[in-house]
Amino acid sequence: MEFPAEAFLPGPRAEIDGAPGGPLAGLTFAAKDLFDVAGHVTGGGNPDWGATHPVPTAHAWAVQALLDGGATLVGKTITCEISLGILGYNPFNGTPPNPAAPGCLPGGSSSGSASAVAAGLCDTALGTDSGGSVRVPSSLCGLYGMRTTLGAVPLEGCCRQAPTFDTVGWFARDAATFARVTEVMLATTLPAPDRPRILIAEDAFSFADAEVATALRPVAARIGAALGGAETVSIAEPGELEVWASQRNILQRAESWQTFRGWIDAVNPRFGYSVARNLANASAITAEQVALAQVARRRAVERARVLLEGGALLCIPTTPFTAPPVGLSLSELDRYSARIGLLTSFAGLVSLPQINLPLATAGGKPCGLSLIGWRGADARLAAIARYLEETA
Known part of the structure; x- marks a missing residue:
């Protein structure tokens, strides 16, 4: 079932420079292959999804937000088929490696995004979480990652799965980078930490x-x-x-x-x-x-x-x-x-x-x-x- 794969999709990379001078300037990011990138097929982890859907002409909201924030897109990452997977394997595109636990599954369905960040191939990466697909690879690959409140981040330009569960999330190796990305994605300044129960x-x-x-x-x-x-x-x-x-x-x-x-x-x-x-x-x-x-x-x-x-x-x-x-x-x-x-x-x-x-x-x-x-x-x-x- 398993065969070697990299975190990124095969073929030409989707690479786009971020806006100069933004709060994320100097950071790189990847996008799970459920997010539209203009001019690139959104494959959804399945050989027939991309072949039967038009090539997008606009970026997904989340991709555009990071680009506008100054981050540079360095590629699209492997996902479980149409986001239906929680352990990260894909029989068509291959299963991304887990750099934090070699020879082990990375978790999914945002497996490629987590793999790319854990390997240091980018600073942050977009994923989606319906049943755990940001939380699980974050845990298995040793990353900061968040499932956001339903509706907190727009899903425009992203393949949906289950409307009352689908959320956008992201990964980072350190909390400082994670905080920077969060401020851009939520269009807010993080509050001072409180002392909750x-x-x-x-x-x-x-x-x-x-x-x-x-x-x-x-x-x-x-x-x-x-x-x-x-x-x-x-x-x-x-x-x-x-x-x-x-x-x-x-x-x-x-x-x-x-x-x-x-x-x-x-x-x-x-x-x-x-x-x-x-x-x-x-x-x-x-x-x-x-x-x-x-x-x-x-x-x-x-x-x-x-x-x-x-x-x-x-x-x-x-x-x-x-x-x-x-x-x-x-x-x-x-x-x-x-x-x-x-x-x-x-x-x-x-x-x-x-x-x-x-x-x-x-x-x-x-x-x-x-x-x-x-x-x-x-x-x-x-x-x-x-x-x-x-x-x-």
């Missing part, structure tokens, strides 16, 4: 491998001490996180089927087996299943409001494990993917911002710690990440 989610930590939890607990304690204190909480009642993960999966897959069904019907495109299977399963999801899943979503929103609307930040492992090896069987990949959803579904269901802090390793590989805030806390999370780096 840090809520360490014990039920989320229980899903992590022992070595990951052991590596992350002291980091969470240090963050709590640096920001004024921490307390242990549970996100949900026993068994609810598992329910939320399964119901998030139903909602996201149902939306993805609605997004792609017309194109699939017209083109009969080629897919790797796992993507084809998941789309076929999505086509069978009923309105009754969606309605039941919406009940679970409302319960997650209610719980998030109680925990976070007052300004507290929730601390959880970003992923329950470090980067898995390449070459796994489909059944093994499915098991890893399902475990990821136990930790990524909460923020996705509730449309919350979540930042990965690359502050620990386990077994010599990165493992990330996340802070989750209430809706609109994106700039605040980036400011806290910068503060923690400055005071480390």
Whole structure:
């Protein structure tokens, strides 16, 4: 299934100089191959997507924002097929390497963007996050990365997947660079870091491998001490996180089927087996299943409001494990993917911002710690990440 690949798409690079004198002048960036770059095919990680869609004549909003900010585009990066993947592999374009854990998967579907930043091939890179596709590669590749509040960054000129989950995100190797990019992408100045209550989610930590939890607990304690204190909480009642993960999966897959069904019907495109299977399963999801899943979503929103609307930040492992090896069987990949959803579904269901802090390793590989805030806390999370780096 796996074969060697680089982070960037093969062929001529999409290279565009940024505006002179902008706040990001001197920085380079890459764009996941879901973002339009004028004059270049948007391939979407699938051989039939680019062939059946017109070459864009304008840049995606996010690409234009970085160019206007002064950053220089150095290429487009490999993505999982039409963004339907969480571990980073692609049977058509190849799987980008994980520079932080050689021989291991990078995480996806923003796999190429994370790989390029981790390898030092660019300073920052655009990704998208619906079910975890910025958060997961950030954790597995040892990067700062954020899923933004739903709607915080325009998605114009970007291939969509699931409208109530799709968000724009970005990566950086250090918090200072991440903060600079965040200010441009959110068109704001980061606030002074505050001293929020840090809520360490014990039920989320229980899903992590022992070595990951052991590596992350002291980091969470240090963050709590640096920001004024921490307390242990549970996100949900026993068994609810598992329910939320399964119901998030139903909602996201149902939306993805609605997004792609017309194109699939017209083109009969080629897919790797796992993507084809998941789309076929999505086509069978009923309105009754969606309605039941919406009940679970409302319960997650209610719980998030109680925990976070007052300004507290929730601390959880970003992923329950470090980067898995390449070459796994489909059944093994499915098991890893399902475990990821136990930790990524909460923020996705509730449309919350979540930042990965690359502050620990386990077994010599990165493992990330996340802070989750209430809706609109994106700039605040980036400011806290910068503060923690400055005071480390």
